[in-house]
Amino acid sequence: MSTTQKKQNQKTAKISPARLAAFEILSKIETEKAFSSVLLPFYEEKLSPEDRALCHEITLGVLRKQLYLDRIIGNYTNNKKLDAAVTIALRIGLYQLLFLDKIPAYSAINESVNIVQKAKKTSAKGFVNAVLRRATREKFEFEFADEIERISVETSHPRWLLEKWSAQFGAQEAEKLAIENNRIPQLAFRLTGKFFRRNADEQSEILSEIDAAYEKSEHVESCYITEKYDAKLFALADSGDIYFQDEGSQMVGQAVNLQKGERFLDVCASPGSKTTQIDAQSFNKKTRNSIFAGDLHFQRVKFLRENCRSHRAGSVKIVQYDAEKSLPFAEESFDAVLLDAPCSGTGTIRHNPEIRYFLEEKDFADLKAKQLRILNNASNLLKTGGRLIYSTCSLEVEENEAVCKTFLNENRNFIQTAAGLPEKFLTSENFARTFPQKDKMDGFFIAVFEKK
Ligand SMILES: C[S@@+](CC[C@H](N)C(=O)[O-])C[C@H]1O[C@@H](n2cnc3c(N)ncnc32)[C@H](O)[C@@H]1O
Known part of the structure; x- marks a missing residue:
């Protein structure tokens, strides 16, 4: 390989820390059944705030749309069995192309190509490039055998699970549940034991530090709920004054x-x-x-x-x-x-x-x-x-x-x-x-x- 080619390869192999972290997390989830809630904080700790936000968005976005993305990928690849690293690079690229407006198509495509190179699947670079470019040119038309298949693909839940929920709760409720599962949940928190040891004035003083609008739960005495993810809340959680815990x-x-x-x-x-x-x-x-x-x-x-x-x-x-x-x-x-x-x-x-x-x-x-x-x-x-x-x-x-x-x-x-x-x-x-x-x-x- 000539020096110029080597230089070019090194240049193209550049991957943003956010996408690399998302790729590694998604690979561990796919191959080791690891949990995103454990891996995300571990990887994100080392990232800048911008990279952290992108890594979070890509990782959870791909997981929430996985079957939807796979249906499109399957169509463009004749449902060929792909290596896990190639599938994940394609999911990451396609997710950005379809759902993240602010990411230019070239960067979504190039970085997925570089991901497969980094994963030592160099022979798949052209393939990943071609599939993602095709996705930018063609609007994919979905076809479904029946309603359950439509819900399964659109909400990205396995068919058997939707059938199980339909039998338990009815078809409409099962679809609502599957849709809700892909929404970003409200943030519920409570004051920690440490907090309870303070007097009422100190308690309200600390709560007043929170910028986001929050309200007390109607059902659980200790619980507060907010729709907004506010930096102050995370600072209070870091200092041990509040603890994130779902209302249920x-x-x-x-x-x-x-x-x-x-x-x-x-x-x-x-x-x-x-x-x-x-x-x-x-x-x-x-x-x-x-x-x-x-x-x-x-x-x-x-x-x-x-x-x-x-x-x-x-x-x-x-x-x-x-x-x-x-x-x-x-x-x-x-x-x-x-x-x-x-x-x-x-x-x-x-x-x-x-x-x-x-x-x-x-x-x-x-x-x-x-x-x-x-x-x-x-x-x-x-x-x-x-x-x-x-x-x-x-x-x-x-x-x-x-x-x-x-x-x-x-x-x-x-x-x-x-x-x-x-x-x-x-x-x-x-x-x-x-x-x-x-x-x-x-x-x-x-x-x-x-x-x-
Ligand atoms: C639903 S989680 C508990 C969550 C916890 N109550 C909380 O609110 O933080 C279930 C726990 O059961 C533990 N577990 C599973 N099998 C167990 C066993 N045979 N004996 C004791 N604990 C077990 C798991 O390690 C896990 O931590």
């Missing part, structure tokens, strides 16, 4: 409602959003509770411990265990136990758009079995008259109503109650459910049982 998640913490002197266990607690919320409530209401929290893996427990420390929830006693096997506490030793169970997370797709591509239909039976094993172990720890709160961030009947009904059938010493649950969200069976498309919060399920 805070509703679970509120449902625990500890009374004076009660001993409480948060069974599946990491990263500790609800543990720290419940500890702050306990401090604020002076109910003097003994709070225990645990999780499965060392890293998750470490994360839980760090979070408790930063929320000044240092008195929470933290334990590591496999709750499916057994829990290291004496029987009948708690007044209240929360099981915020490991679940599919279909209620949180607004915040975790990739979940829809990770799940398979067969997962729900395994999740139900796991949830029941943990629920049964947790139930043994309750004193007579004690409360067992079961929650998930799943919308699926298998992980919610079905788990609760099996549990009640097999444990006749428990009765279901609606105590502490906000009435507006109660179903005809006295379970609480929230939905992104109706309630503008993540989809949570909450059930409360009392031990007779």
